[in-house]
Amino acid sequence: DAKTTQPNSMESNEEEPVHLPCNHSTISGTDYIHWYRQLPSQGPEYVIHGLTSNVNNRMASLAIAEDRKSSTLILHRATLRDAAVYYCILRPSGGYQKVTFGIGTKLQVIP
Amino acid sequence: DTGVSQDPRHKITKRGQNVTFRCDPISEHNRLYWYRQTLGQGPEFLTYFQNEAQLEKSRLLSDRFSAERPKGSFSTLEIQRTEQGDSAMYLCASTSGEVSTDTQYFGPGTRLTVL
Numbered sequence: 001d002a003k004t005t006q007p008n009s010m011e012s013n014e015e016e017p018v019h020l021p022c023n024h025s026t027i028s029g030t031d032y033i034h035w036y037r038q039l040p041s042q043g044p045e046y047v048i049h050g051l052t053s054n055v056n057n058r059m060a061s062l063a064i065a066e067d068r069k070s071s072t073l074i075l076h077r078a079t080l081r082d083a084a085v086y087y088c089i090l091r092p093s094g095g096y097q098k099v100t101f102g103i104g105t106k107l108q109v110i111p
Numbered sequence: 112d113t114g115v116s117q118d119p120r121h122k123i124t125k126r127g128q129n130v131t132f133r134c135d136p137i138s139e140h141n142r143l144y145w146y147r148q149t150l151g152q153g154p155e156f157l158t159y160f161q162n163e164a165q166l167e168k169s170r171l172l173s174d175r176f177s178a179e180r181p182k183g184s185f186s187t188l189e190i191q192r193t194e195q196g197d198s199a200m201y202l203c204a205s206t207s208g209e210v211s212t213d214t215q216y217f218g219p220g221t222r223l224t225v226l
Contacts, residue, residue, distance in 0.1 A: 032211045043202050043222030044116075044154065087153055093211035098167060099144070101153030 004088045009106045012044065012078045020073040020105055022088030027068050032095040035073045035086040038104070047073065048099065083109045113137060115218035117203050123224045124193055131189045132221045135207030143186050145178055145214065146202040147171065152203055160186060193225045 005023040012018040024033065034049040048055055048062045050071070055062040061074040075082055087104040116135045124130050136143050141162050146154035157176070159167040162183035171177075175193075180186040190197055200222050204215040 030211070036215075043204070044215075045217065046214040049212060049214075085153075091211045091213075092221050093209075098156050098159070098169070099215070100156065101146075103151070104153050 005103055006086070006088055006102060006105045008103065008106065008109070011108045011110060012075075013110050014080060015077050015087060018075040018078045018082070018107065020075075020086050020088075020107065021070065024088070024090055025069045027090060027108045028092065031090040032093070033064060033068075033071050034089050034091050035087065036087045036101075037046065037062070037082075038087070039081075039084045044101075048084070049091070078107075078109045080091070080111065082108050083107055115203060115205050115216050117201075117218040117221050119221055120181075120219060121222050121224075122161070123226065125226050126193060126195060127187075128193055129189065129191045129194065130193060130223065131187055132201055132203075132223075134188070134218060136203070137216055138184075140205035140207045140216070141225070142206050143180055144204045145186070145188050145193045146204065148200040148202055148220070149198075155187075170205075187215030190223075195225045198223055198225045 032049050032051050035047040036044040037047050038044040048057050048060050048065055050062045083097045085104040085106050087101050118133045142144045143160045145157040148154045155171050157169050158178050160180040163180050175191045178188045202220045204217045206213040206215045
């Protein structure tokens with residue numbers, strides 16, 4: 001399985017942008033990059049995904065490096081409700097179903 | 112609420128007892144996943160169903176663990192002869208569509224405590 005590496009924790013001030021990095025140097029050409037987050041005492045929830053181009057949705061933006069060996073999840077204005085563990089995972093195409101979550105990045109938002 | 116539901120939300124049992132958890136996926140989803148999560152760790156894949164067929168099992172799933180998805184709807188995860196190391200949050204997720212781009216919808220989890 002291609003692996004991802006994320007910082008264990010990050011802090012952000014409320015209403016400031018947050019950039020959460022993820023390294024995936026062994027990514028293959030057909031792996032999609034997905035981000036999920038897990039709020040306290042809840043199951044994970046989908047945030048965003050992409051392949052090569054940068055992606056935007058109502059929750060966040062995903063910036064993917066040109067060589068695809070890293071990506072950054074961008075929360076444009078952090079709120080207290082964004083305090084969660086953020087997971088960067090790779091989803092291979094071609095029928096292989098296993099999903100591997102790492103430890104993720106615990107984001108603390110300071111009021 | 113038409114999300115993924117899990118029952119029970121909490122289960123406390125004594126070592127050696129059997130436990131069974133249930134997951135009701137979103138109705139139109141044909142794929143269902145089970146994960147286990149311990150404190151401070153990300154979810155670990157246990158097993159996966161496409162409709163009623165169990166297509167992938169993790170090596171984490173010892174002989175004491177069994178999962179079913181009869182009729183391709185709800186799923187059950189049974190743990191026999193529970194051990195203290197089985198204490199964890201058990202998460203269920205459902206999805207459909209292309210594997211590489213699908214969105215997994217997670218339930219709230221069942222927290223198991225083995226005394």
